[in-house]
Amino acid sequence: MSELQRRPTLMDVAEAAGVSRALVSIVMRGAPGAAESTRQRVLDAARQLGYRADSRARLLRSSRTKLLGLTFSSSQPFHAEIVDAAYAEASARGYEIALSAVASGRPEARAIETLLDVGAEALIIIAPTLNVEDLALHARQVPVVSLLRDNVGDLVDSVSSDDYAGIAIAVDHLVGLGHSRIFHVDGGTAVSSDRRRETYRTEMIRRGLQPVVVPGGPGEEDGMGAGQILQADLPTAVIAFNDRSALGIMESFRAAGISIPADVSVLGYDDSHFAKLSYVQLSSISQDAPLLAAAAVGRAVDRIEGAKSPGSVVRTPHLVLRKTTARAPAAT
Amino acid sequence: MSELQRRPTLMDVAEAAGVSRALVSIVMRGAPGAAESTRQRVLDAARQLGYRADSRARLLRSSRTKLLGLTFSSSQPFHAEIVDAAYAEASARGYEIALSAVASGRPEARAIETLLDVGAEALIIIAPTLNVEDLALHARQVPVVSLLRDNVGDLVDSVSSDDYAGIAIAVDHLVGLGHSRIFHVDGGTAVSSDRRRETYRTEMIRRGLQPVVVPGGPGEEDGMGAGQILQADLPTAVIAFNDRSALGIMESFRAAGISIPADVSVLGYDDSHFAKLSYVQLSSISQDAPLLAAAAVGRAVDRIEGAKSPGSVVRTPHLVLRKTTARAPAAT
DNA sequence: GTAGTCTTCTAGATCGTTCTAGTCGCACCA
DNA sequence: TGGTGCGACTAGAACGATCTAGAAGACTAC
Numbered sequence: 001m002s003e004l005q006r007r008p009t010l011m012d013v014a015e016a017a018g019v020s021r022a023l024v025s026i027v028m029r030g031a032p033g034a035a036e037s038t039r040q041r042v043l044d045a046a047r048q049l050g051y052r053a054d055s056r057a058r059l060l061r062s063s064r065t066k067l068l069g070l071t072f073s074s075s076q077p078f079h080a081e082i083v084d085a086a087y088a089e090a091s092a093r094g095y096e097i098a099l100s101a102v103a104s105g106r107p108e109a110r111a112i113e114t115l116l117d118v119g120a121e122a123l124i125i126i127a128p129t130l131n132v133e134d135l136a137l138h139a140r141q142v143p144v145v146s147l148l149r150d151n152v153g154d155l156v157d158s159v160s161s162d163d164y165a166g167i168a169i170a171v172d173h174l175v176g177l178g179h180s181r182i183f184h185v186d187g188g189t190a191v192s193s194d195r196r197r198e199t200y201r202t203e204m205i206r207r208g209l210q211p212v213v214v215p216g217g218p219g220e221e222d223g224m225g226a227g228q229i230l231q232a233d234l235p236t237a238v239i240a241f242n243d244r245s246a247l248g249i250m251e252s253f254r255a256a257g258i259s260i261p262a263d264v265s266v267l268g269y270d271d272s273h274f275a276k277l278s279y280v281q282l283s284s285i286s287q288d289a290p291l292l293a294a295a296a297v298g299r300a301v302d303r304i305e306g307a308k309s310p311g312s313v314v315r316t317p318h319l320v321l322r323k324t325t326a327r328a329p330a331a332t
Numbered sequence: 333m334s335e336l337q338r339r340p341t342l343m344d345v346a347e348a349a350g351v352s353r354a355l356v357s358i359v360m361r362g363a364p365g366a367a368e369s370t371r372q373r374v375l376d377a378a379r380q381l382g383y384r385a386d387s388r389a390r391l392l393r394s395s396r397t398k399l400l401g402l403t404f405s406s407s408q409p410f411h412a413e414i415v416d417a418a419y420a421e422a423s424a425r426g427y428e429i430a431l432s433a434v435a436s437g438r439p440e441a442r443a444i445e446t447l448l449d450v451g452a453e454a455l456i457i458i459a460p461t462l463n464v465e466d467l468a469l470h471a472r473q474v475p476v477v478s479l480l481r482d483n484v485g486d487l488v489d490s491v492s493s494d495d496y497a498g499i500a501i502a503v504d505h506l507v508g509l510g511h512s513r514i515f516h517v518d519g520g521t522a523v524s525s526d527r528r529r530e531t532y533r534t535e536m537i538r539r540g541l542q543p544v545v546v547p548g549g550p551g552e553e554d555g556m557g558a559g560q561i562l563q564a565d566l567p568t569a570v571i572a573f574n575d576r577s578a579l580g581i582m583e584s585f586r587a588a589g590i591s592i593p594a595d596v597s598v599l600g601y602d603d604s605h606f607a608k609l610s611y612v613q614l615s616s617i618s619q620d621a622p623l624l625a626a627a628a629v630g631r632a633v634d635r636i637e638g639a640k641s642p643g644s645v646v647r648t649p650h651l652v653l654r655k656t657t658a659r660a661p662a663a664t
Numbered sequence: 665g666t667a668g669t670c671t672t673c674t675a676g677a678t679c680g681t682t683c684t685a686g687t688c689g690c691a692c693c694a
Numbered sequence: 695t696g697g698t699g700c701g702a703c704t705a706g707a708a709c710g711a712t713c714t715a716g717a718a719g720a721c722t723a724c
Contacts, residue, residue, distance in 0.1 A: 022674060
């Protein structure tokens with residue numbers, strides 16, 4: 001019964017309002033150059049017909065698409081937070097966001113191509129896995145902003161969180177609480193795991209303390225495994241690669257009757273949803289996703305509008321104190 | 333130094349290869365009607381220039397866009413799973429996916445409009461919050477598939493999981509283990525909370541058992557709160573609205589020294605990531621996101637290609653047995 | 665009264681594709 | 695010899711918007 005009806009075009013509205021296509025275009029864009037009376041007449045006609053501009057045609061013709069391409073990984077909760085914040089910041093600055101997911105069977109390169117095909121004026125790539133050359137290749141076409149990764153060559157912008165500072169804050173905090181046996185459970189092959197591990201080592205050594213790194217990974221199970229290993233030679237404090245790992249560590253301690261923070265302090269990284277749960281109350285290093293996202297969007301827009309050369313923004317993370325870190329137990 | 337270079341068009345390739353635009357188009361699309369020798373020549377030229385078709389122009393001209401619009405909520409991990417699976421199924425059926433997120437400050441209506449503007453041939457909306465009239469309005473333009481919600485009027489397709497069956501399976505399972513004091517912690521205002529709650533009631537009554545519903549919600553904190561309430565009058569089994577709620581419930585029990593499943597069995601819903609963790613091992617009702625996603629994509633494609641009238645697909649969930657449900661303790 | 669300026673409007677080109685309707689050779693067959 | 699069919703290719707019109715250039719009319723200025 002209800003056959004699919006062709007969507008109305010500028011032409012349809014023009015006929016209905018008795019004006020030219022061009023004038024309708026002017027009115028719809030809110031551009032100056034139309035009398036108030038005709039403006040109303042056109043708007044009425046458009047409303048009546050349910051007219052909406054076809055973005056394909058619009059984007060094709062106009063040099064400016066006002067589109068920011070954003071890739072994210074569907075399996076990373078942290079990325080979802082960024083997507084959310086990016087939308088807000090983009091629309092505040094008058095841009096739209098074109099999303100493209102990196103999923104299983106859909107590599108980053110594919111996600112990026114899709115965004116370019118669709119006319120994105122800049123690319124924001126969360127934790128890019130592409131090598132510097134490939135990134136540079138794209139950067140010759142449009143401004144590219146790397147989010148959460150900073151060694152990306154000098155053709156692409158980067159917005160990242162200062163892992164050095166983050167780990168330093170973590171070590172400082174624990175040392176300040178009187179800890180000296182502070183171990184680190186690393187993130188295995190995860191992005192920025194290497195840097196955090198090395199920073200942990202140097203920060204410990206700088207304070208005359210003995211660094212001990214236990215191999216881990218980005219998930220709860222990884223933390224769980226590391227927790228088992230830690231129990232053989234228990235430190236007084238643990239810095240986990242991230243919150244999920246910290247959760248696994250704590251779980252393994254709990255099972256072994258080791259109490260937190262009385263026996264051992266645990267510090268997470270990311271200040272994620274999990275850390276905030278009332279029954280977790282994990283002290284954590286916050287990278288502040290919304291701020292990072294806003295900075296990335298800002299950087300992309302600046303590059304599009306203001307030219308200039310690429311640069312890198314580094315935000316300093318901060319400690320969110322909760323209940324899993326406390327003074328070191330009296331030495332045994 | 334490296335000025336942003338205009339991306340090559342069909343025309344550029346045509347000139348380089350010494351043929352017409354139309355022929356290049358034919359070759360690039362892999363359409364028949366070009367000699368093998370020229371085909372190679374054109375492909376070489378295209379590769380040399382780094383040519384990629386501009387999807388805006390392509391979509392504008394061709395009646396078929398082969399685009400499936402998919403809305404999802406950036407804050408729902410369950411949606412991420414679906415996105416992942418949808419990509420796979422769509423590309424298997426020769427379609428692309430256009431993503432649009434529902435985020436804070438970006439309502440569903442906005443997300444849908446974006447998808448239509450971009451030329452999506454069908455809409456897949458995960459857990460739509462729009463009312464039946466608004467959905468029908470869109471359904472007059474393109475096929476609309478509602479995922480995870482089924483009372484959507486007779487103009488739109490729906491693919492959902494059978495909540496009746498899911499809860500029936502849950503009750504069956506627990507009754508089979510000898511439980512009779514089975515309580516339900518509901519999902520508050522969350523989608524499908526009402527249905528699960530009512531089904532729980534009727535299923536209990538059908539078996540001559542007394543239903544007890546404790547108000548909850550979709551998050552861990554909600555479960556935590558419900559857990560406190562439950563402790564005042566402890567059942568032998570609890571059916572949670574979802575896994576996250578179950579986690580909160582279990583956490584509250586653990587704090588009170590109530591052991592699972594010895595004292596009380598807990599059953600989750602969704603079979604999410606959390607349920608699978610080695611230290612959680614939550615028995616749960618699985619809705620099988622990948623299968624739902626595949627069904628939704630399939631339905632959308634069928635509607636686009638084969639016409640026919642809208643219909644609804646209902647998938648039966650199944651029980652995933654782990655360690656949080658066990659025989660009822662001997663009656664006191 | 666003519667030129668200049670402003671406002672309001674329009675015709676037509678244009679963006680980069682795809683599609684329609686050819687043209688051009690050339691072999692085949694009666 | 696002269697249609698006919700076929701394969702390879704092309705010119706030009708779409709698609710639905712934006713943009714440029716300029717026209718028409720009203721109003722001011724000298």
